[in-house]
Amino acid sequence: MDKTKKQAEKLFGLSVEEYEKISELLGREPDSFELGIFSAMWSEHCSYKSSKVYLKTLPTEGGKVMIGPGENAGVVDFGEGDVLVFKMESHNHPSFIEPFQGSATGVGGIMRDIFTMGARPVANLNSLRFGSFSHPRTPYYLSEVVKGIGFYGNCMGVPTVGGEVVFDECYNDNILVNAFTIGIAKKDGIFLSSKCEVGNIVVYVGSATGMDGIHGATMASEEFDLKKNKKRSTVQVGDPFTEKLLLEACLEAMEKKLIVSIQDMGAAGLTSSSFEMADKSGKGMLIDLDAIPLRTAGMTPVEMMLSESQERMLIACEKEKFPELKAVFDKWGLNCVKAGEVIKEKVIKFYYKSKIYKTLDVDVIVNGPEYKRPLKKPQYLNKIKPVKINNYKIPENLNALAVKIITHPNIASKRTVFTQYDYSIGTATVVPPGFSAAVLRINGAGGGRNKSKKGDKGFLLNAGGNSRYTYLDPFTGGALAVTECARNITACGGYPAAITDCLNFASPEDPEIMWQFAYAVEGIKSAAVKLNTPVISGNVSFYNETAKKDGDKTYVSKIYPTPVIGMLGFIDDAGSAVTPYFKDEGDEIYLLGSIKGGLGGSLYMELAYGDFRQKPADLDLDYEVRLQNCLRSLINKGFLKSAADISEGGIFTALAESAITNPEKTLGFDVNCDIKAHKLRIDEFLFSEFEQAFIITTVQKPDGRRKSETAAILKKYGIKSEKIGSVEKGAMKINGIINLKSGKIKEGYYSAI
Amino acid sequence: MDNKKIKAGITVFPGSNCDADVYRVLNSVFGVNASFIWHKDEIKDLKKYDFIVIPGGFSYGDYLRSGALAARSPVMESVKDYAAKGGITLGICNGFQILLEAGLLDGVMLANRSLKFECKDVYLKTLNTETPFTCAVEKGAVLKMPIAHHDGNYFATESLISGLDGKKSIIFKYCDEKGGITAGSNPNGSIRNIAGISNSAGNVMGLMPHPERSSEKILGSEDGGWIFKSIIKYIKEK
Amino acid sequence: MAKKAFIKVVLKEEVLDPQGKAVLSVLKSSGYGNVKDVRVGKYIELDFNEDKSGKRRPLEEEAEEISEKVLSNPLIEEFSIEIK
Amino acid sequence: MAKKAFIKVVLKEEVLDPQGKAVLSVLKSSGYGNVKDVRVGKYIELDFNEDKSGKRRPLEEEAEEISEKVLSNPLIEEFSIEIK
Ligand SMILES: Nc1ncnc2c1ncn2[C@@H]1O[C@H](COP(=O)(O)OP(=O)(O)O)[C@@H](O)[C@H]1O
Numbered sequence A: 001m002d003k004t005k006k007q008a009e010k011l012f013g014l015s016v017e018e019y020e021k022i023s024e025l026l027g028r029e030p031d032s033f034e035l036g037i038f039s040a041m042w043s044e045h046c047s048y049k050s051s052k053v054y055l056k057t058l059p060t061e062g063g064k065v066m067i068g069p070g071e072n073a074g075v076v077d078f079g080e081g082d083v084l085v086f087k088m089e090s091h092n093h094p095s096f097i098e099p100f101q102g103s104a105t106g107v108g109g110i111m112r113d114i115f116t117m118g119a120r121p122v123a124n125l126n127s128l129r130f131g132s133f134s135h136p137r138t139p140y141y142l143s144e145v146v147k148g149i150g151f152y153g154n155c156m157g158v159p160t161v162g163g164e165v166v167f168d169e170c171y172n173d174n175i176l177v178n179a180f181t182i183g184i185a186k187k188d189g190i191f192l193s194s195k196c197e198v199g200n201i202v203v204y205v206g207s208a209t210g211m212d213g214i215h216g217a218t219m220a221s222e223e224f225d226l227k228k229n230k231k232r233s234t235v236q237v238g239d240p241f242t243e244k245l246l247l248e249a250c251l252e253a254m255e256k257k258l259i260v261s262i263q264d265m266g267a268a269g270l271t272s273s274s275f276e277m278a279d280k281s282g283k284g285m286l287i288d289l290d291a292i293p294l295r296t297a298g299m300t301p302v303e304m305m306l307s308e309s310q311e312r313m314l315i316a317c318e319k320e321k322f323p324e325l326k327a328v329f330d331k332w333g334l335n336c337v338k339a340g341e342v343i344k345e346k347v348i349k350f351y352y353k354s355k356i357y358k359t360l361d362v363d364v365i366v367n368g369p370e371y372k373r374p375l376k377k378p379q380y381l382n383k384i385k386p387v388k389i390n391n392y393k394i395p396e397n398l399n400a401l402a403v404k405i406i407t408h409p410n411i412a413s414k415r416t417v418f419t420q421y422d423y424s425i426g427t428a429t430v431v432p433p434g435f436s437a438a439v440l441r442i443n444g445a446g447g448g449r450n451k452s453k454k455g456d457k458g459f460l461l462n463a464g465g466n467s468r469y470t471y472l473d474p475f476t477g478g479a480l481a482v483t484e485c486a487r488n489i490t491a492c493g494g495y496p497a498a499i500t501d502c503l504n505f506a507s508p509e510d511p512e513i514m515w516q517f518a519y520a521v522e523g524i525k526s527a528a529v530k531l532n533t534p535v536i537s538g539n540v541s542f543y544n545e546t547a548k549k550d551g552d553k554t555y556v557s558k559i560y561p562t563p564v565i566g567m568l569g570f571i572d573d574a575g576s577a578v579t580p581y582f583k584d585e586g587d588e589i590y591l592l593g594s595i596k597g598g599l600g601g602s603l604y605m606e607l608a609y610g611d612f613r614q615k616p617a618d619l620d621l622d623y624e625v626r627l628q629n630c631l632r633s634l635i636n637k638g639f640l641k642s643a644a645d646i647s648e649g650g651i652f653t654a655l656a657e658s659a660i661t662n663p664e665k666t667l668g669f670d671v672n673c674d675i676k677a678h679k680l681r682i683d684e685f686l687f688s689e690f691e692q693a694f695i696i697t698t699v700q701k702p703d704g705r706r707k708s709e710t711a712a713i714l715k716k717y718g719i720k721s722e723k724i725g726s727v728e729k730g731a732m733k734i735n736g737i738i739n740l741k742s743g744k745i746k747e748g749y750y751s752a753i
Numbered sequence B: 001m002d003n004k005k006i007k008a009g010i011t012v013f014p015g016s017n018c019d020a021d022v023y024r025v026l027n028s029v030f031g032v033n034a035s036f037i038w039h040k041d042e043i044k045d046l047k048k049y050d051f052i053v054i055p056g057g058f059s060y061g062d063y064l065r066s067g068a069l070a071a072r073s074p075v076m077e078s079v080k081d082y083a084a085k086g087g088i089t090l091g092i093c094n095g096f097q098i099l100l101e102a103g104l105l106d107g108v109m110l111a112n113r114s115l116k117f118e119c120k121d122v123y124l125k126t127l128n129t130e131t132p133f134t135c136a137v138e139k140g141a142v143l144k145m146p147i148a149h150h151d152g153n154y155f156a157t158e159s160l161i162s163g164l165d166g167k168k169s170i171i172f173k174y175c176d177e178k179g180g181i182t183a184g185s186n187p188n189g190s191i192r193n194i195a196g197i198s199n200s201a202g203n204v205m206g207l208m209p210h211p212e213r214s215s216e217k218i219l220g221s222e223d224g225g226w227i228f229k230s231i232i233k234y235i236k237e238k
Numbered sequence C, D: 001m002a003k004k005a006f007i008k009v010v011l012k013e014e015v016l017d018p019q020g021k022a023v024l025s026v027l028k029s030s031g032y033g034n035v036k037d038v039r040v041g042k043y044i045e046l047d048f049n050e051d052k053s054g055k056r057r058p059l060e061e062e063a064e065e066i067s068e069k070v071l072s073n074p075l076i077e078e079f080s081i082e083i084k
């Protein structure tokens, strides 16, 4: 193998086969400019080469979906001429290298994906995974990531209304930062990257291009001058102030119809934005590299093409309209320069130093490889068996264990995190973070009032996933991520409508990892089909693994497979959303649904026996749909005062949270359940997770009409409901076994992290 | 007088982000005729407005010091002139910071004691109900409003504070649910729990909490509405 | 004896400085058109206890370590120290 | 000819410095017990265009004005300028 080839593999992340394929396509060896472009466009990140075959299987149409995957974000019909646009994206590696800037630019990047489409961002969510809570670096990552997210979102004026924070040692060497944004637009005000017309001029707007985010690849290219490197940094620095200006300028230019087509510059900056716009529009482009505004003088062509400087966009605009477009960006104090033209021939011609520098075929660059990588069932799975509960002695002090669970960092309140995010800006947040799904209403600012009903129409958002369950059973973990989001939305009275997914995995070149991926996607697919929540956008992040040294031994530290789902739901009257916490003393508590008692993978198994590696209970998706429809019917009738799903920490945690999260008062409960009738041991009843059931409350002594209507609804869906107790003052009591003071628990719950 | 006849001007700086919220609440909740004033616009005279709101946000990214850069933009010269002539001027959050930096109010804003951004509901005790901003508020009322800021730790020298005190210019203090002005209810470390102050003439007020986010029942509190109702009442009775 | 360290932490030359950019734009529009560029960094004073034992390692060394590990982010910043 | 102004902006001694306090507590808990006090300020570089006409007022004067009017808040901060 000659020198360039070796270099291509080592430095550009291309395999030997890929390098040979490129040479074949070009009819010669690529030069370093071409190599830079190929390496970016054929990277896993841009080409989805390992995941495409699986992503294709996901349901992407139906329901209220208007635009599915393929654009910067998906679009869902919100009625009355409004649409919602959303997507989730990972920024894992940059956040591990520099947690503040990495998470900040992650948030900035996903918001650009949304306003590129013509939508004003109205809410952010995020899913965060850190190493074990006791790991010495965890406090640093937690504090910096949260600061970075707040810094960017708060400055942009977009409320951050939800998300999740999970600690697990599998993330000690690879933290995960997944950011979600949703925006609102008018149905006829959506902008796409695929609309370029021959003769349009190509316009570069936003921040100047610097050396940010240019990876090792170009660092080592021959064009790179080592002396220049001294003061150089590849970390992307976020500037939310400039992005806020970019947002306002873009929306103003769109409103004035000055934009034909537009694409944000995300990963691989100018390279992916220009090639993708050209490709999707079926056109070509002239790009004048001399016109690109530079922050660092003397950047080489390949550096300009690969820079990941933030807060930039590429626009196609009609020639005559350019002066008007420029006036808008001038008003907001932003760069706006002619950087080329749309041409018929599907190539991109680069000009540099006033001469044609390179001409590249769009199809060749864009149609990267697609792999069906080998799969192998992971060895460890053979040892994952259902829990044989009788092999485990019940711990003597279940009270103490219950306290441990409710104050565990993964269960306890994340208040110290989300109070660092502005969640009330926008005057739309009806149910803030800290409960189940976030509920937002749409008011005069973004859409119209729902004229047919008395209240404001609203939507609900939730994001999450459980990687431990996915590790133990990839299919169930994938499906569970979807159903769990839906449960949170349904428990507020909402209708799940569509999802976005962020699939975080280790190396796809490992057949066992690829197997996890395939089954997790299959699980997502099955649940999304059953719940009728199509996948409208998403992102895949592979290679979340790090080579480590332990003495003489080297090993690879890999994350658990971590599919994260972001879900949108609708509600006719946002003001009528039900919250999960108990309302008043004396209200009756019911268990709606069925309980199985599967403890595999539970926090209880870890804390009580130090061993969670068992098979989680199966998920009955048909039952799930009936159960959620039943619950929603009861809520819509106005029969319920609270509803909470059962997730990590089991029924005990669901009850305890319901009692202590009421913002106005501290409550308790007295629960007595005939667990023998369910054939469960007390610990199975208390701590089994993700049961297909909800804890609901109703008024004290419901009248006859209400009782018979409730019975009819239960019968219609074939769902059981069982009274298990009532809301009490300040103590938590279950079956004479659990007896805790609510005030104490509340204190621990809110101060654990 | 019809509320529609009342004209409000809302300043917009690069990075302002509560401008749209204030605009919507004034127009659709209180029926006032509110419009935006772009920071670069050469409005020499703001007198057509019955009152001006400097909304919250991150003007100029809050870079250097919160409010510092906006306080130096051209429109603030007009606002100073407007305020000097007795024009009613309300600064909310970043708007408060801008008023301080522009010298229209006394004191400075330091970073929150926690050095963190804090978003939560707080309670406010109204100390002076005889201002254009509080004349509709019940005496001694406790109001619930959200805060969302990183730099709300109000600071002034002892002599400045006693001056403010003497002129009844301390309008709001952070308190607990029952109105007790306690250390525990102070969300940011501000001196004497100060949440809002006015100038000595009483026509300029700044406060850190967001009345526009608490003017509708669906958002969990309508208490912020009292501030806008006060301004409207004051203008009508003037 | 020297007991104070004065540390300047500045962004590396090619790193984006959003603060500097915003200050520059305000200076320009406030009539300070002669200013071409602005960079905003940190200035930190460390005040040390007196070394009564006389056995401590040199201040320079300690300040250097603190600057590198705590006060600056080597990925994007560089620092300089003055001891007085 | 001099074209750069280096400006240090620090909090006045009597003003509480929460950021400095936070850094101090981090230093103490990281084993730097010798540090007694920390103050965090700003360090700003202004780069001026060359004065081709030779008729501009001295850089000192302009930097002084900018520091006073924009870069610092005289109520809590003080500044010093170095021209190079
Ligand atoms: N896991 C996934 N599920 C569904 N759609 C996906 C997934 N991953 C990526 N997509 C879609 O593929 C397209 C390309 O994604 P990406 O390269 O991340 O977009 P961008 O360039 O805007 O960052 C988008 O439309 C995205 O929504």
Ligand SMILES: [Mg+2]
Pocket (backbone or CB within 6 Å): A072, A113, A264, A266
């Ligand atoms: Mg995009």
